[in-house]
Amino acid sequence: MTAGTDSVGGRRHAYFSQERIVLAIAAAMFVVFGVTLPGFLDPGNLLSLVQSVSILGILAIGMALTIIGRGIDLAIISTMAMSVAWVIFMLSNGTPLWQAVLLGYVFVVCIGLVIGFLVAYAEIPAIFATLAMTTAIYGFTRVAFVDIDLLFIPESAAWTRDFGAGYVFGIPIPVIAFALVALLAHLFLRYTKPGVFIRSMGDNPLKARIAGMPTRPMILLQYVMSSTIAFFAGLVLATLVGTMNTRVVNSTMVYDVILVVVLGGIVLSGGRGGVFNVIVGTLLIGIFLNGMTIMNVPYSIQNLIKGVILLVAIIIDTVLNPRDEQTSQQGDI
Amino acid sequence: MRKFISLLAGAAIAFGVGATTVKAQEAGGFDDGMSTKFYESLKGKKVVFVPISIGMDIAAGFAAGMQRIADQYGFELQIRDPNWNIDQGVQAITQIISEHPDLVVIQNVDMQAYARVIKQAMDAGVRVLQVNVKATTNSTAHVGIDWYKNAETNALKLVEKCSPKNGGNGKIAVLQGTPNNPTNFIGMQAFNDVMKANPEMTVVSDQAADWDASKAHSVASTVVRQAPDLCGYFGLWDGQDSGLAAAIREAGLTGKVFVVSQGAGEKAACDKIADGSYDFYVSYNIRELSKHINDAMLVILQRPAEEALEPFAIYLTTQNLTKDTLGPSSCWTLDEIKRGY
Numbered sequence: 001m002t003a004g005t006d007s008v009g010g011r012r013h014a015y016f017s018q019e020r021i022v023l024a025i026a027a028a029m030f031v032v033f034g035v036t037l038p039g040f041l042d043p044g045n046l047l048s049l050v051q052s053v054s055i056l057g058i059l060a061i062g063m064a065l066t067i068i069g070r071g072i073d074l075a076i077i078s079t080m081a082m083s084v085a086w087v088i089f090m091l092s093n094g095t096p097l098w099q100a101v102l103l104g105y106v107f108v109v110c111i112g113l114v115i116g117f118l119v120a121y122a123e124i125p126a127i128f129a130t131l132a133m134t135t136a137i138y139g140f141t142r143v144a145f146v147d148i149d150l151l152f153i154p155e156s157a158a159w160t161r162d163f164g165a166g167y168v169f170g171i172p173i174p175v176i177a178f179a180l181v182a183l184l185a186h187l188f189l190r191y192t193k194p195g196v197f198i199r200s201m202g203d204n205p206l207k208a209r210i211a212g213m214p215t216r217p218m219i220l221l222q223y224v225m226s227s228t229i230a231f232f233a234g235l236v237l238a239t240l241v242g243t244m245n246t247r248v249v250n251s252t253m254v255y256d257v258i259l260v261v262v263l264g265g266i267v268l269s270g271g272r273g274g275v276f277n278v279i280v281g282t283l284l285i286g287i288f289l290n291g292m293t294i295m296n297v298p299y300s301i302q303n304l305i306k307g308v309i310l311l312v313a314i315i316i317d318t319v320l321n322p323r324d325e326q327t328s329q330q331g332d333i
Numbered sequence: 334m335r336k337f338i339s340l341l342a343g344a345a346i347a348f349g350v351g352a353t354t355v356k357a358q359e360a361g362g363f364d365d366g367m368s369t370k371f372y373e374s375l376k377g378k379k380v381v382f383v384p385i386s387i388g389m390d391i392a393a394g395f396a397a398g399m400q401r402i403a404d405q406y407g408f409e410l411q412i413r414d415p416n417w418n419i420d421q422g423v424q425a426i427t428q429i430i431s432e433h434p435d436l437v438v439i440q441n442v443d444m445q446a447y448a449r450v451i452k453q454a455m456d457a458g459v460r461v462l463q464v465n466v467k468a469t470t471n472s473t474a475h476v477g478i479d480w481y482k483n484a485e486t487n488a489l490k491l492v493e494k495c496s497p498k499n500g501g502n503g504k505i506a507v508l509q510g511t512p513n514n515p516t517n518f519i520g521m522q523a524f525n526d527v528m529k530a531n532p533e534m535t536v537v538s539d540q541a542a543d544w545d546a547s548k549a550h551s552v553a554s555t556v557v558r559q560a561p562d563l564c565g566y567f568g569l570w571d572g573q574d575s576g577l578a579a580a581i582r583e584a585g586l587t588g589k590v591f592v593v594s595q596g597a598g599e600k601a602a603c604d605k606i607a608d609g610s611y612d613f614y615v616s617y618n619i620r621e622l623s624k625h626i627n628d629a630m631l632v633i634l635q636r637p638a639e640e641a642l643e644p645f646a647i648y649l650t651t652q653n654l655t656k657d658t659l660g661p662s663s664c665w666t667l668d669e670i671k672r673g674y
Contacts (some may be wrong), residue, residue: 039558039559042558044558045555045558045559048551048554048555048558049555051551051554052550052551052554052555053551055547142388146388147388147393147667148388148390148393148667149386149388149389149390150389150390150572152575152601152604152605155604165579165582165583172583237547240547240550240579241546241547241549241550241575241576241579242546242575242579243546243572243575243576243601245544245545245546245572246388247417247544248545250417251543251545253545289551290555293538293540293551293552293555293556294555294559296537296538296539296540298539298541299509299512299540299541300512
C-alpha cells in the first residue's frame with residue numbers, strides 16, 4: 001500500500017506523499033551521480049550499491065512490520081548479532097550446521113515471544129520493552145552462550161561463505177535475499193488476514209480490537225516476525241563478511257535502520273506505509289553512500305549530510321502527516 | 334610440683350615441635366634468599382581490573398593471564414566490567430579508589446575518558462597500571478602498544494610494495510575505523526607522515542567504516558570497482574578488515590591488492606593470513622602483552638605501599654606476519670592463555 005491512497009489509514013494528501021518526495025530525491029541524486037561520477041552507472045557498481053544496503057534493507061523490513069503495527073523493535077540489532085554469534089560459537093565447537101541454525105532460530109523465536117508478551121500482555125510501551133530487551137538479550141547471550149564478542153566463522157564451516165558472498169546469475173545473494181524478504185513481507189501485508197489485522201491495529205488499536213481482531217496474538221506474531229527477519233539478516237551478514245561482531249549492539253546501527261524506514265515514508269505512529277516505502281528509503285541511502293564513497297567525502301561530513309537528510313524527511317513527515325489526536329496515546333513516538 | 338614440671342616440659346616440647354613445623358612451612362622447602370620474600374609480598378594482596386569489556390578478545394586475554402598468576406601466587410583479582418560504557422567505568426574506578434586496593438589495572442577506552450579518575454586514584458595513593466592504550470595522565474606504570482610504530486610499519490610496507498620507485502603504480506586506499514579512536518588517529522598520523530615522506534604515493538580513497546566489517550565490505554567493494562588497478566589497501570584493525578578482504582576476494586583481486594592489517598593476533602587472524610586475506614599483518618600478540626602486564630603487576634605488588642614509585646612503561650615488540658612467516662604458535666587462543674600459554 002502506498003501512503004495516502006489506501007483505505008486503511010488513508011489521509012487527505014494524495015500526491016506529495018513522502019515516499020514520492022524521497023523517490024524523487026533518490027532519482028535526482030541517481031541522475032546527478034550518474035552524470036558527474038565516472039563509473040557510477042557501471043553495472044558492477046550498481047550491483048555493489050544495492051548489495052551494500054541489502055542487509056540494512058532486510059532489517060528495515062523487519063522494523064517496518066513492527067512500526068506499521070504501531071510498535072517498534074529497537075532490539076532488532078541485538079537479536080541479529082547475539083543469535084548469529086551463538087550459531088557461530090556452536091559451529092566452532094563442532095555442532096553440525098543444521099542443528100546450530102535450528103537452535104539459533106528457536107532462540108530468536110523465544111526472543112520475539114518475550115518481547116511480544118511484554119508489549120501485548122504486560123502492556124509496556126514497545127519502545128521501552130525493546131530498549132530493555134536490547135541489553136537483556138546481549139547480557140543473557142554473553143552469560144549463557146558466548147564468551148567472546150567477535151566471532152569468526154571457523155575453517156570447518158568456511159563453505160557457508162558461499163551463501164552470503166555468493167552470486168546467482170551474476171546477482172549477489174544478499175540482493176536476492178533482500179528481494180525475497182521484501183516480496184514475502186509485501187504479500188503478507190497485502191494478502192493475508194494477519195497482515196490486514198496488523199495494518200488495522202497500527203491505524204487504530206482500539207477500533208481494531210472492538211472489531212474483533214485478536215490484537216494481542218497479532219502483536220506476538222509481529223515481534224516473532226521481526227526477530228526472524230533479524231536472524232535471517234544476521235546469517236546473510238555473517239556469511240558475507242565471515243564474522244559476527246557483537247559490538248554492533250552498542251553501535252548506532254539501529255538508528256540507520258530507523259532512518260531507512262522513516263525516510264521511506266513509514267509513519268512512526270503506525271498504520272501507514274508498506275514494503276515499497278522501505279525499498280525507496282533503502283535505495284536512497286544506498287545511492288547516497290555509494291556516491292559519497294566514490295567522491296571520497298570524509299566520514300564526519302557524510303554523517304552530517306545523513307543527519308540533515310533525516311531531519312528534512314522528518315520535517316516533511318510532520319507537515320504532511322500531522323499527529324492524529326484521536327488515536328495518539330502515551331507511549332507513542 | 335613434679336607434675337607441674339612435666340606439664341611445663343610437655344608444653345615446651347609441644348611448642349618446640351610446633352615452632353619447627355611453622356618454620357619448615359614458612360621456608361616452603363627452600364628459600365633462595367628471595368623466593369620467600371617474593372611469595373609473601375604477593376599473598377593476600379588485592380588487585381582490581383577494569384577492562385573495556387570483558388567480552389573483548391583482548392580484555393579476556395588479559396584477565397585470563399592475570400587470573401592465572403593470581404591463583405598461583407594467592408592474591409585476589411576482581412574484575413569490574415563497564416561493558417563499553419565510559420560512565421560506568423568512571424564510576425567503577427571512583428568506587429575502587431575508596432576501597433583502596435593494592436593495585437588497579439585499567440584498560441583505557443581512549444586517551445581522555447579516564448585521565449581525571451586516574452589522577453584522582455594516584456593522588457589518593459592507589460597504584461594504577463594502565464594497559465593497552467595510555468591516558469594523557471601518567472600513572473604508576475603503563476604496559477602498551479606503540480600504535481604509531483605499528484601503523485608506520487604497515488604504511489612503509491605499502492610504500493615498499495606499491496611505490497612507482499619499486500615498480501608499482503603508487504595507488505593505495507585507506508580504511509579507517511572511527512577517526513577519534515586512539516588506534517585510529519595515532520595510526521593515521523603515522524600513515525600521513527609516511528605519505529608526506531613519499532609523495533609519489535596516491536591515496537585514492539580515505540573512508541571510515543566504524544570498525545564494522547559489513548560497512549568495510551560496502552566501502553571496499555565500491556573502491557575496488559572505482560580503482561581496479563589499486564595496488565594496496567591500508568587497514569587498521571583485523572576485525573574490520575575481514576570485510577575489506579571479503580570485498581577484495583569477491584572482486585577477484587586477492588593477491589593483486591596488497592592488504593596490510595593489524596590486530597591482536599588471535600587464532601582467526603592467522604587463518605586469514607593463511608588464506609591470503611591479509612598479505613602483511615602486524616600482530617600485537619596478546620599472549621605476550623599479557624605476560625608483560627603480569628610482570629609489571631608483580632613488580633608493583635612487591636614494592637612497599639609507602640614507597641614512591643617513578644612511573645615506568647613497557648612497550649610491546651610486535652611480530653610482522655605473512656603467509657611465509659606464519660608458524661603454529663604465531664597466534665593465540667583464549668584457552669591457551671587460560672592454561673598458561
